[in-house]
Amino acid sequence: MSLPVSSLATARRLGRGLLDLVLPHRCLGCGGLVADPGTLCAACWQGLAFIGAPLCACCGLPFAHDEGGDARCAACLAAPPAFDRARAVLRYDAASKGLILAFKHADRTDAAPAFARWMARAGQELLADCDLIAAVPLHWRRLFRRRYNQAALLALALGRLGDRPAAPDLLRRRRDTPPQGHLSRAARQRNVAGAFALAPAWRDRLAGRRVLLVDDVMTTGATLDAAAQVLTRAGAAGVDVLTLARVVMAPT
Numbered sequence: 149m150s151l152p153v154s155s156l157a158t159a160r161r162l163g164r165g166l167l168d169l170v171l172p173h174r175c176l177g178c179g180g181l182v183a184d185p186g187t188l189c190a191a192c193w194q195g196l197a198f199i200g201a202p203l204c205a206c207c208g209l210p211f212a213h214d215e216g217g218d219a220r221c222a223a224c225l226a227a228p229p230a231f232d233r234a235r236a237v238l239r240y241d242a243a244s245k246g247l248i249l250a251f252k253h254a255d256r257t258d259a260a261p262a263f264a265r266w267m268a269r270a271g272q273e274l275l276a277d278c279d280l281i282a283a284v285p286l287h288w289r290r291l292f293r294r295r296y297n298q299a300a301l302l303a304l305a306l307g308r309l310g311d312r313p314a315a316p317d318l319l320r321r322r323r324d325t326p327p328q329g330h331l332s333r334a335a336r337q338r339n340v341a342g343a344f345a346l347a348p349a350w351r352d353r354l355a356g357r358r359v360l361l362v363d364d365v366m367t368t369g370a371t372l373d374a375a376a377q378v379l380t381r382a383g384a385a386g387v388d389v390l391t392l393a394r395v396v397m398a399p400t
């Protein structure tokens with residue numbers, strides 16, 4: 149016997165009500181109680197700085213004034229990166245740092261679908277244009293310690309949302325690069341040079357395909373630039389970058 153749809157919906161609501169009692173939903177930011185899974189409380193939401201137009205057409209740096217659709221920032225004009233476009237959802241600040249650290253180190257992997265939804269919105273065109281979604285890999289030693297790669301989780305969730313194949317294993321990390329925290333741009337470039345390689349299984353499968361490269365944070369872009377270089381050298385038709393947050397050094 150099949151239940152009428154309304155009874156099923158009621159049963160589902162009841163079931164969810166019971167689940168909510170057993171496993172209350174926690175704000176992705178502060179861990180306070182929220183009504184729905186994968187959401188933020190009002191205070192955390194208001195504390196986030198979402199990035200919007202006008203932006204550098206290349207790296208996505210927010211501009212103070214609209215400089216026209218194709219305008220690029222001074223850094224992109226001086227040294228064009230290997231990726232075509234980079235977009236990010238949030239400014240990397242104290243509020244977004246808390247979210248990202250919880251996602252990265254505190255097992256808040258339940259945040260991945262919500263973050264991917266924000267990223268799909270911020271990178272709508274990039275997602276529509278790509279053939280394949282890749283993630284910035286962790287070195288195996290770090291993966292072993294952390295048990296999951298937060299960038300791979302975002303790439304997989306974005307693939308599901310955008311109906312694109314996700315290949316979180318496309319790149320490998322050859323070296324465990326030291327943390328880049330206080331390094332200058334040039335030092336970061338040296339730090340990541342040769343850090344990535346294409347996974348052998350992908351050697352003949354990348355030609356002519358556009359790759360969307362996903363990470364949690366873009367700092368100077370040196371890591372993403374190094375990864376994009378490997379992909380374009382391996383024959384990718386183009387590489388775009390989508391991150392949850394990016395560092396915005398100074399207002400322009």
Ligand SMILES: [Zn+2]
Pocket residue numbers: 175176177178179180188189190191192193
């Ligand atoms: Zn909160």
Ligand SMILES: [Zn+2]
Pocket residue numbers: 204205206207208209220221222223224225
């Ligand atoms: Zn730029």
